[in-house]
Every structure is written in structure tokens, then in C-alpha cells.
Amino acid sequence: MSTAATPPTTEHGHADAHAGNGHGHGHNPHLAHHFDTPEQQFASGKLGIWLFLATEILMFGGLFCAYSVYRHNHPDVFSFAHHALNKWLGGINTIVLIASSLTMAWGVRAAQLGKTKQLVWCLIATILGGYIFMGIKAVEYRDKWAHNLGAGRNNEFSVPIAGGALPKAETKAEGEKGGMMPATPASTDAKKGDHAAPAPSSVPGHSAKVEHAGHTARPAAATSQPIAAVADPNAGSPDASLIRPPAYVPGSGIVAKSRAAADAHHEVHVDRAADMYLKMGHLDQQRVYTFFQTYFVMTGLHGIHVLVGMALIFWILLRAVGRPHRGWVLPLGMLSLTAFLFYLLLILPRNAHTTAGLGVLATTGWVTLALFGVWFVVAYMRAKAARMAPQPEFGPEYFTPVDLVGLYWHIVDLIWIFLFPLLYLIH
Amino acid sequence: MTLQTPDEHMAHVDQGQSFLQAKAHNPANVHAQGHTHVVPPKILFGTFAALLVLTVITVAVTLVDLGPLNIWVALIVAVIKAALVALYFMHLRWDNPFNAMILVCALFFVAIMIGTTILDSKEYKPNYDPPRSGQAMSGSQP
Numbered sequence: 215m216s217t218a219a220t221p222p223t224t225e226h227g228h229a230d231a232h233a234g235n236g237h238g239h240g241h242n243p244h245l246a247h248h249f250d251t252p253e254q255q256f257a258s259g260k261l262g263i264w265l266f267l268a269t270e271i272l273m274f275g276g277l278f279c280a281y282s283v284y285r286h287n288h289p290d291v292f293s294f295a296h297h298a299l300n301k302w303l304g305g306i307n308t309i310v311l312i313a314s315s316l317t318m319a320w321g322v323r324a325a326q327l328g329k330t331k332q333l334v335w336c337l338i339a340t341i342l343g344g345y346i347f348m349g350i351k352a353v354e355y356r357d358k359w360a361h362n363l364g365a366g367r368n369n370e371f372s373v374p375i376a377g378g379a380l381p382k383a384e385t386k387a388e389g390e391k392g393g394m395m396p397a398t399p400a401s402t403d404a405k406k407g408d409h410a411a412p413a414p415s416s417v418p419g420h421s422a423k424v425e426h427a428g429h430t431a432r433p434a435a436a437t438s439q440p441i442a443a444v445a446d447p448n449a450g451s452p453d454a455s456l457i458r459p460p461a462y463v464p465g466s467g468i469v470a471k472s473r474a475a476a477d478a479h480h481e482v483h484v485d486r487a488a489d490m491y492l493k494m495g496h497l498d499q500q501r502v503y504t505f506f507q508t509y510f511v512m513t514g515l516h517g518i519h520v521l522v523g524m525a526l527i528f529w530i531l532l533r534a535v536g537r538p539h540r541g542w543v544l545p546l547g548m549l550s551l552t553a554f555l556f557y558l559l560l561i562l563p564r565n566a567h568t569t570a571g572l573g574v575l576a577t578t579g580w581v582t583l584a585l586f587g588v589w590f591v592v593a594y595m596r597a598k599a600a601r602m603a604p605q606p607e608f609g610p611e612y613f614t615p616v617d618l619v620g621l622y623w624h625i626v627d628l629i630w631i632f633l634f635p636l637l638y639l640i641h
Numbered sequence: 642m643t644l645q646t647p648d649e650h651m652a653h654v655d656q657g658q659s660f661l662q663a664k665a666h667n668p669a670n671v672h673a674q675g676h677t678h679v680v681p682p683k684i685l686f687g688t689f690a691a692l693l694v695l696t697v698i699t700v701a702v703t704l705v706d707l708g709p710l711n712i713w714v715a716l717i718v719a720v721i722k723a724a725l726v727a728l729y730f731m732h733l734r735w736d737n738p739f740n741a742m743i744l745v746c747a748l749f750f751v752a753i754m755i756g757t758t759i760l761d762s763k764e765y766k767p768n769y770d771p772p773r774s775g776q777a778m779s780g781s782q783p
Contacts, residue, residue: 256677257737264740268747275751282755286762305700309693312726316689319680319730326679610677617732624731631722635715639703 244612256614263618267625270519274629277512281636284508290498294490295371295505296640298363300354304638307350308630314343315627318527318620325616328609330534333616337531338593340623344524345554345586351517352558358506365510371502509637516633519626521558525551526619533607533615535596542592550585557582678735688729695722 242252249255285292321336362370491499528547535543557578608616699718707714728734733741 260736260740261743264743268743271744271747271751275747275754278751279755279758282759283762286759287766301700301703305696308696312689312692312696315726315730316685319685319732320682322732323680323682323685326677621731624726627730628723628726631726632719635699635712635719639699639715640712 242611244614252611259614259618260621263621267621270625270629274512274515277508277515278632278636281508281512284504288498288501288504290490290494291501291505292640294494295502296637298358298506299509299638301638303350303354304634307347308634310343310346310350311627311630314340314347315624317343318623322613322617322620325534325608325613326610328606330536330606330608333534333608334531334593334596337527337534338590340527341524341531342586342590344520344527348517348520348524348554348558351513355510363506365507366503369503369506371506512633512637516626516629519629521555523619523623523626526622530616530619531593535593536607541596543589543596546585546589546592550582550589553578553582553585678732680729680732680735684729688725691725692722695725 245252245255249258317336317339321333321340324330324332324336358364359368362368366372528551532540532544532547560574560578695718699715699722702711702714702718727741727744733744
């Protein structure tokens with residue numbers, strides 16, 4: 215690190231820094247040597263992160279392009295299948311992410327003013343927003359998997375390859391669960407592990423109650439009789455061997471069972487959705503799974519970005535608290551994040567269907583919540599200690615990392631702002 | 642470089658205890674990042690409130706059937722929300738305009754990508770529309 219004794223060079227910027235704005239001091243310790251002035255360093259950092267955000271926009275742009283093509287070619291598929299999504303959960307997620315953007319921007323402001331305790335609070339609140347968002351996402355995903363509306367072959371709408379086996383829908387014992395989960399916010403607090411509740415409480419009336427939240431009801435020509443396989447319109451064509459036969463028998467899966475139950479209660483929404491399915495072209499009926507593929511890839515990649523953002527903000531939080539005051543913040547935070555990741559992984563289908571699996575899921579949810587609570591208390595105490603730090607890491611002279619990580623978090627929010635109406639609010 | 646209101650100027654003067662202590666212990670620590678603009682809390686909360694209102698509008702509009710207009714209203718509201726986040730939360734309003742240009746360019750190229758792909762889809766839609774009964778399919782699926 216250069217000192218004030220370094221002779222001024224011929225480069226103006228370097229000389230200016232050493233002339234020191236009238237202060238006559240040496241370098242800001244945060245100024246890297248390949249930059250002339252801290253202003254240049256800050257501007258370069260901003261430019262760099264904006265270029266990276268442009269690549270993120272382009273990456274998600276590719277996915278939005280795929281969405282546009284699928285929806286343009288099969289609008290009926292999207293109009294029908296989006297009913298499987300709960301727009302109230304999506305709306306809550308949108309508000310949670312916007313609130314976390316607010317706390318992040320507020321945190322950047324606190325860093326600029328050197329208010330370490332306020333900064334730590336804001337970063338904690340932002341991470342909490344991330345937990346809530348991913349928790350609700352996990353509940354949504356797990357519910358989809360449980361109702362066989364997952365990605366790829368784990369979807370009752372997926373069409374089997376010629377000669378392949380039927381989708382797993384028919385063998386699921388959870389078929390009696392009924393419609394999608396209710397739209398009441400009280401039951402969607404993933405961190406409380408309430409998601410374990412739906413499994414034992416499957417009664418036929420339940421399906422009718424939750425019907426208003428959206429249902430991918432499949433019409434059955436006759437709900438109580440076996441449905442004949444749909445005739446293959448491609449049977450006579452020379453390309454028949456290349457085309458997937460519709461071996462899947464619509465109306466025989468869990469959706470039909472719940473529809474039969476809902477029929478008894480004259481649920482209008484089920485009829486509307488069923489009508490949409492009936493009116494769709496045969497090809498569209500075979501393409502319903504594309505909606506779910508699109509949904510899982512787009513929201514899944516976005517979810518990964520949220521997790522990465524949470525990790526980055528946690529790193530900034532550690533820096534803000536400062537190394538001598540860190541205490542248990544780091545190990546507890548790592549434990550909490552790891553437990554949360556484990557919890558998210560448990561939503562995979564093979565775990566979401568057995569009673570033992572759900573038990574592990576609920577336990578992990580509670581453990582994560584407890585760890586987060588303990589970490590929160592410890593971070594709060596450390597924030598108080600950090601306020602007294604003689605040399606806080608972030609202040610008016612250096613707040614770049616907070617600013618840049620904040621921009622990343624805002625882009626994550628931006629992408630969700632577009633994902634939400636396009637996936638959840640189709641009409 | 643940027644205009645400052647008296648509040649923001651005072652924000653630089655009143656840095657809080659930690660900064661004053663920092664100055665005392667580390668005289669070399671000049672305000673080397675210059676007078677960067679600090680966002681006033683009113684603007685942060687005002688933007689948040691506007692975003693909340695727009696989110697409510699987005700969801701409320703779906704309860705009204707406007708036919709093909711629905712998606713356009715949703716998209717326009719989403720663009721307004723994105724603009725608010727970009728300008729105020731992401732600080733673009735007071736930043737070097739080049740950063741805003743990067744964002745606009747990225748969106749512009751995404752628009753080209755999606756736009757021309759949709760043009761292509763429109764062009765070849767007759768090739769893969771569902772066949773009439775008894776007819777063999779021609780062309781490939783998207």
C-alpha cells in the first residue's frame with residue numbers, strides 16, 4: 215500500500231489522489247492500485263455489475279422467449295394449465311420480494327451513511343425475505359409434486375414415449391387428496407411446517423373447499439366408468455412410428471377422482487376448467503405438460519438466483535459486522551442456510567409422498583426456523599457490538615460491495631415482477 | 642457530479658458515531674468515494690408504496706375480463722414496476738447514464754430475440770396446426 219511519501223506520477227489521477235483533495239493523506243485503504251481514484255473504482259464496480267446484470271437479463275430472456283413461443287403456439291394449453299398455480303401465493307411472494315428490495319435499498323443507504331447497526335438490520339430483513347419467498351416456493355412445488363403435476367415425467371399430463379410405460383399418476387395413493395391447496399395465507403407459512411397437514415386430512419369435502427384456488431380438473435366422459443383410450447389420429451400416417459401414441463388415458467387419474475368428488479358439490483370452476491380441456495384440440499391436450507415444464511424451469515432458475523442472492527447478502531452481513539465481532543454469526547448462519555437448502559431438497563417427489571418423508575420435511579422445517587431464530591438473535595447482538603467498532607468496514611468512503619450485491623438482489627426482484635403475471639395471471 | 646438537496650448534504654456531514662470514530666482513528670481515510678448520492682427515505686418508501694399498489698392492480702385486473710387486453714395491461718403494469726425498481730431502488734436515476742443504457746440495451750436485444758422468434762412462429766404456424774381428422778401430420782412440433 216502506497217504512503218503519502220510516494221512521489222507524484224505523471225498520471226493526473228494518481229497525482230490527484232496523493233495531492234489528497236486538500237487533506238494531504240495517502241490512499242484510502244480500500245482503493246486498489248490499478249485504479250487512480252476511489253471514484254473511478256466505484257464507477258468501474260458499478261459498470262461491471264450492470265454488465266453482469268445485462269447477461270442475467272439475456273439468460274432469462276431466452277427462457278421468456280421459450281415461454282412466448284409455447285404460449286403463442288398453444289394458447290389454450292396455457293389458459294387451462296395455469297389454473298394449477300395459486301395466484302395468491304404468487305402475489306404474496308411478489309410483495310415479499312418487493313419488501314426485501316426495499317430493505318436492501320435501505321441497507322445500501324445505511325452503508326453510505328456509515329450506520330452499521332441499521333445496515334445489519336436491513337440485511338437480516340432482506341435475507342428473511344429470501345427465506346419466506348423460497349419457503350412459499352417450496353410449498354408450491356411440493357404441492358405440485360404431490361398432485362403429480364411436477365416436471366417432465368412426474369406430470370400426469372406428460373405423454374409417454376411410444377412403447378413406454380404410463381405416467382406414475384395411476385399408482386399414487388395420494389389420489390384422494392383432492393384439489394390444490396387452499397388459498398388461505400395462514401396455511402402457507404412454510405417455515406411453520408404446516409404443509410405436513412394436507413396428507414392426513416384428505417376427505418372428499420376437502421377437494422370442494424379448495425376448488426376455488428384453481429384446479430387442473432380433467433373431464434371424464436363418465437366419471438364412474440372406465441374411459442376408452444382416445445383414438446390415435448396419426449394411426450394411418452407414414453410417420454406413425456415416430457409420433458407418440460396417446461397411450462395415456464385421460465380421466466383416470468387423481469384429477470378425475472377429485473373432479474368426481476367435486477362434481478357432487480357442483481363446483482363451477484371445475485366445470486369451466488374441464489370445459490377448457492374438452493374444447494382444446496387433441497394436440498393441445500397432449501401438450502399441457504409444456505406449461506409445467508416452462509413453469510418449473512423458469513421459477514426454478516429464479517429460485518436458484520434467490521438462494522445465491524441470500525448467500526451473497528449473508529457474506530456482506532458478515533463483512534458489515536466485522537471480523538472481530540463476528541462470533542457465532544457465521545457458523546449459525548451457515549447452519550441455518552444449509553438446513554434450509556436441505557429442507558428445499560426434501561420437496562423432491564420421492565420424499566414428499568411417504569408419511570416418513572413428510573415427517574422429515576416438517577422436522578427440517580422446524581429446525582431451519584429454530585436455527586434462523588437463533589442466528590437472528592446472535593446477529594442482532596453482534597450488530598450492537600459492530601456499532602461500536604472503531605473501523606467499520608462500510609461507510610461513506612467505501613460501500614461498493616453492499617451496493618453491488620444490492621443491485622443483484624434487485625434484478626432478482628425485477629425478473630420475478632415479470633414472471634408473476636406471465637405464469638400466474640393468464641387469462 | 643450530482644445535485645444534492647440540503648438533506649443529503651447534511652447526511653454527509655452527520656455520519657453517525659461510527660464514522661466520526663473512524664475518522665479519528667484513521668486520518669488517511671478520506672471521503673474517497675466522493676459525494677455519492679444518498680437516497681432519501683421518503684423516496685424509498687414512496688417507491689415501495691407505488692409498487693404495492695401496482696401489484697394489487699395487477700392481481701385485481703385478472704378478476705376483470707378484458708379479453709386480449711388482459712395480458713397487455715399486465716405487461717404494461719409489470720414494465721412500470723420494473724422501471725420504478727430500476728430508477729429508484731437500483732439508483733439509476735442518479736447514476737451515470739451509461740449504466741441505464743446497458744439495461745436498456747439488454748432489454749432491447751431481448752425484445753429483438755422474442756419478437757423475431759414470434760414472427761418465425763407466426764410464419765410457420767400453418768405447418769403444424771392440428772390436422773383435420775383423417776389427415777396425416779406434416780411439419781414438426783415446436
